[in-house]
Amino acid sequence: MMKKTNTNTILAGGLALAVFGAWSLGDYINGNLELLPVDRVPTNQTAVVAQPFDVKNLFPVWVASSTKTQDQSGESGSVDDLFASTKPVAPPMEAVVADMAPPVQKTDYAAVLASHMRLESLAVNGGFINGKFYRVGEDIADFEYPSGNRQVIPRLVEVRARSVIVAHGGKRTEIVL
CATH class of the missing domain: 2.30.30 (SH3 type barrels.)
Structure with missing residues (x-):
C-alpha cells in the first residue's frame, strides 16, 4: 500500500508542476509580446461616422396641419383625413424635357x-x-x-x-x- 500512495503523490506533484510550468510559459510569452514595437499602418480609408437617427430624413412624409379643432387626446382629424388621396398633378412639359438625360456622347x-x-x-x-x-x-x-x-x-x-x-x-x- 505504501507504493501506491507514493505513486499517486508523484503523479499529482508532476501534474501540478506541469500546470505551473505551462502557466509560467504563457506569462513569459505574453510579457515578451507586449514589448514588441507595433506601428499602425496608415491607410487611405476614412472612418465612417455614424449619423444620428433622424426619422424625418428616413421617412420624408409631410402632412399639412389640419384646420380642424383638436379633440381631447391632442390629435386633429382622423387617420383617413391624414392619408386621403389627392389627384396627382402632372408637371409641365418643359420640366419633363429638362429632366431628360443628355444625349450619350460617342467615345473617341x-x-x-x-x-x-x-x-x-x-x-x-x-x-x-x-x-x-x-x-x-x-x-x-x-x-x-x-x-x-x-x-x-x-x-x-x-x-x-x-x-x-x-x-x-x-x-x-x-x-x-
Missing part, C-alpha cells in the same frame, strides 16, 4: 487607344506594344472596339524612328516610345 477611340497602347521597343519591321510584338501590317486584336454595327481592329501600318503608326476605323494614331 483614337484617344482611348493612344492612352492604353504602350510602345515598349522598336524593330525594323515592327514593335512591342503592351508586351507583344506586332509586325507592320499585322492586326492588334487586343484593342478591337465596336463602331456602329461592326468591330474595328487596329493595325500596325508604319514604324518610325521613335514611334509607330496604328490605323483604325479610317484614323491614324501615333504611339510614341
Whole structure:
C-alpha cells in the first residue's frame, strides 16, 4: 500500500508542476509580446461616422396641419383625413424635357487607344506594344472596339524612328516610345 500512495503523490506533484510550468510559459510569452514595437499602418480609408437617427430624413412624409379643432387626446382629424388621396398633378412639359438625360456622347477611340497602347521597343519591321510584338501590317486584336454595327481592329501600318503608326476605323494614331 505504501507504493501506491507514493505513486499517486508523484503523479499529482508532476501534474501540478506541469500546470505551473505551462502557466509560467504563457506569462513569459505574453510579457515578451507586449514589448514588441507595433506601428499602425496608415491607410487611405476614412472612418465612417455614424449619423444620428433622424426619422424625418428616413421617412420624408409631410402632412399639412389640419384646420380642424383638436379633440381631447391632442390629435386633429382622423387617420383617413391624414392619408386621403389627392389627384396627382402632372408637371409641365418643359420640366419633363429638362429632366431628360443628355444625349450619350460617342467615345473617341483614337484617344482611348493612344492612352492604353504602350510602345515598349522598336524593330525594323515592327514593335512591342503592351508586351507583344506586332509586325507592320499585322492586326492588334487586343484593342478591337465596336463602331456602329461592326468591330474595328487596329493595325500596325508604319514604324518610325521613335514611334509607330496604328490605323483604325479610317484614323491614324501615333504611339510614341
